Amino acid sequence: MNNFDLILRNVTQRKVRTGLTVFGIALGIFAIMVMGGMSEYFNRHADRGLDLMSDKIYIVSESGFFGGSLEDSMVSKARHIPGVFDAYGLLYLPYDMESLGMFGAFVVGLAPDKQELTLKEIKLTQGRLLARGDSYRAVVGSNVARQYGLDVGDELEIKSKKVQRTSTITTARNFTIVGAMEFTSSDFDYMIIIPLDIAKKFYDMEDKLTYIWAIPEEGVDSEDLSRRIELGVENVKTISPQELRKQSEQMLMVMNLITISAAVLAAIIGGLSVMNTMLMSVSERTREFGLMKAMGAEVRDILLLTMGESALMGILGGIIGIAGGSIFIYFMNEYLATMGTVLFAVTYRLMAISLLFAIFLGTMSGIFPAYRAAKMRPMEAMKYG
Amino acid sequence: MDEPVLRVRNLTKTYMQGKIPVHALNDVSFDVEKGEFLSIVGPSGSGKSTLLSMIGLLDKPTSGSVFIDDKEITKAKESEVPKLRREKIGFVFQHFNLIPTLTAFENVDIAMRFARIPKNERKKRAVELLTHMGLADRMKHKPSELSGGEQQRTAIARALSNHPAIILADEPTGEVDTKTRDMIVNLLKKLSEEGHTILVVTHDTAVAQQTGRIVTMRDGKIESDKKVMS
Numbered sequence: 204m205n206n207f208d209l210i211l212r213n214v215t216q217r218k219v220r221t222g223l224t225v226f227g228i229a230l231g232i233f234a235i236m237v238m239g240g241m242s243e244y245f246n247r248h249a250d251r252g253l254d255l256m257s258d259k260i261y262i263v264s265e266s267g268f269f270g271g272s273l274e275d276s277m278v279s280k281a282r283h284i285p286g287v288f289d290a291y292g293l294l295y296l297p298y299d300m301e302s303l304g305m306f307g308a309f310v311v312g313l314a315p316d317k318q319e320l321t322l323k324e325i326k327l328t329q330g331r332l333l334a335r336g337d338s339y340r341a342v343v344g345s346n347v348a349r350q351y352g353l354d355v356g357d358e359l360e361i362k363s364k365k366v367q368r369t370s371t372i373t374t375a376r377n378f379t380i381v382g383a384m385e386f387t388s389s390d391f392d393y394m395i396i397i398p399l400d401i402a403k404k405f406y407d408m409e410d411k412l413t414y415i416w417a418i419p420e421e422g423v424d425s426e427d428l429s430r431r432i433e434l435g436v437e438n439v440k441t442i443s444p445q446e447l448r449k450q451s452e453q454m455l456m457v458m459n460l461i462t463i464s465a466a467v468l469a470a471i472i473g474g475l476s477v478m479n480t481m482l483m484s485v486s487e488r489t490r491e492f493g494l495m496k497a498m499g500a501e502v503r504d505i506l507l508l509t510m511g512e513s514a515l516m517g518i519l520g521g522i523i524g525i526a527g528g529s530i531f532i533y534f535m536n537e538y539l540a541t542m543g544t545v546l547f548a549v550t551y552r553l554m555a556i557s558l559l560f561a562i563f564l565g566t567m568s569g570i571f572p573a574y575r576a577a578k579m580r581p582m583e584a585m586k587y588g
Numbered sequence: 589m590d591e592p593v594l595r596v597r598n599l600t601k602t603y604m605q606g607k608i609p610v611h612a613l614n615d616v617s618f619d620v621e622k623g624e625f626l627s628i629v630g631p632s633g634s635g636k637s638t639l640l641s642m643i644g645l646l647d648k649p650t651s652g653s654v655f656i657d658d659k660e661i662t663k664a665k666e667s668e669v670p671k672l673r674r675e676k677i678g679f680v681f682q683h684f685n686l687i688p689t690l691t692a693f694e695n696v697d698i699a700m701r702f703a704r705i706p707k708n709e710r711k712k713r714a715v716e717l718l719t720h721m722g723l724a725d726r727m728k729h730k731p732s733e734l735s736g737g738e739q740q741r742t743a744i745a746r747a748l749s750n751h752p753a754i755i756l757a758d759e760p761t762g763e764v765d766t767k768t769r770d771m772i773v774n775l776l777k778k779l780s781e782e783g784h785t786i787l788v789v790t791h792d793t794a795v796a797q798q799t800g801r802i803v804t805m806r807d808g809k810i811e812s813d814k815k816v817m818s
Contacts, residue, residue: 206701209698212689212690213689216689490685491687494681494685494687495698495702496670496673497644497646497673497679498673498674498679498698498699498702498746499670499671499672499673499674499675499699499702499703499750500670500702501670501702502670504702580646581646582641582646582647
């Protein structure tokens with residue numbers, strides 16, 4: 204029996220109640236979109252980062268990422284380990300020296316001939332990569348370009364600090380932008396790549412490196428090679444692609460847990476709101492349901508009518524929540540981009556999950572009230588006057 | 589007018605009021621022939637409404653049987669009940685009991701939806717019935733926009749929609765003025781003349797006098813069963 208017209212009529216004729224319920228669901232779905240959008244972005248960010256790093260072994264100082272620095276001599280040592288195709292060093296420093304280095308742009312000192320190995324398939328939206336012989340030149344990531352409004356030919360001021368006994372000497376230098384990278388949804392969006400030799404001079408780190416990246420030869424097991432590098436090069440620790448993936452997954456798990464918690468909370472609030480509305484609706488329409496049964500309505504007719512109403516409210520709430528969430532995320536990303544960062548990603552997967560969740564929420568919350576309506580004795584129709 | 593469409597045999601209904609049994613119906617038996625217009629009268633608590641709900645499958649008897657068209661409906665399984673209600677019985681209630689959000693047309697249409705009648709047929713039948721009830725120009729109006737008489741005529745059209753074997757009317761004139769009452773009774777009378785079997789429960793002797801047969805109930809039993817000469 205096609206009763207969609209009856210369902211639609213009931214939903215549209217009780218405007219205030221429908222509006223409030225739909226709003227409740229929409230709020231829940233909005234929360235899922237925003238939290239999920241954040242989670243999607245971090246997932247994508249981690250995936251892209253892992254893709255770009257999947258063929259490299261990170262070599263860091265034994266005392267860890269932030270513990271100390273490596274020396275130039277270690278690069279050639281690493282390069283001579285059997286199974287290493289190539290190894291090269293990088294300097295990695297926060298653009299804003301005052302910051303903690305957790306957020307914002309990074310200045311990366313990289314030898315121009317190692318750019319292709321590092322950037323892999325990342326394309327430039329304008330300009331060119333660094334070339335051998337470039338001095339105070341830079342290639343910037345998309346977020347850096349957006350934050351500072353940089354185009355090829357523009358200048359970007361970079362500062363370095365040297366601590367000398369009781370005073371700090373700050374040196375500033377303009378770097379000319381020669382190229383800008385496309386948006387990659389990875390750490391590369393936050394990079395300001397400058398020639399490694401210039402970076403060493405500018406930051407007064409002549410012999411120092413932050414990381415060494417080693418590329419294994421084809422067919423070589425990177426886990427094995429990582430251990431061999433640790434044995435062959437003194438005072439270093441390696442992070443293999445597998446280890447990097449593991450660490451990244453652990454971090455993502457925390458993010459995803461936060462998202463799931465938000466979703467569960469949204470489900471409880473939204474679900475209770477629909478259930479409350481449907482229970483009210485069923486009790487208001489006791490006579491109507493009893494009457495329908497007296498007219499010969501089957502239990503499934505009434506179940507379909509009431510659950511159809513709650514599912515429809517779920518769909519409406521879902522659509523509004525998805526639209527609202529997407530608009531919010533769009534403007535938040537625009538706003539955050541001016542500050543050099545991006546936090547959210549709206550994906551088809553997220554929209555599909557949100558809509559399915561909204562329908563599930565509406566339908567499930569409608570089950571109990573629908574069952575109550577369907578089981579009503581028709582005698583009640585005669586008693587309710 | 590000779591084949592019984594309804595047979596009630598030794599119908600008994602006992603409720604428990606706390607620990608005290610209340611015999612709402614006590615060994616009631618009677619037949620109703622096809623096309624009969626019959627009224628059940630009696631004081632409050634005499635069991636007339638209980639009898640109607642047993643015949644209408646709205647409640648189950650303690651013992652005894654009800655046959656409609658030779659089918660013993662009191663033995664029907666729970667799953668068969670909706671179908672029997674749709675095919676055998678048409679209800680008309682005192683409070684009209686129309687769905688307030690639906691128009692007169694839709695109130696008639698909905699009863700046929702439950703019977704899975706195709707849309708075109710439903711539309712044809714609803715228009716035909718409402719026109720027959722003199723409501724051709726009121727079809728698109730909601731119950732709140734209809735008079736008491738118009739609402740009850742809509743309810744009668746709805747009761748007739750699935751061609752039931754019998755129409756059960758519980759105090760159909762209980763909430764209308766005397767002019768409307770006469771109009772409704774005349775309508776029911778006309779329907780019975782057209783071959784519909786109609787059973788009316790009423791307090792109103794003026795209504796009962798218009799029917800062809802009066803069954804008087806007292807204390808759960810049939811006190812008298814008389815044909816009315818018109």
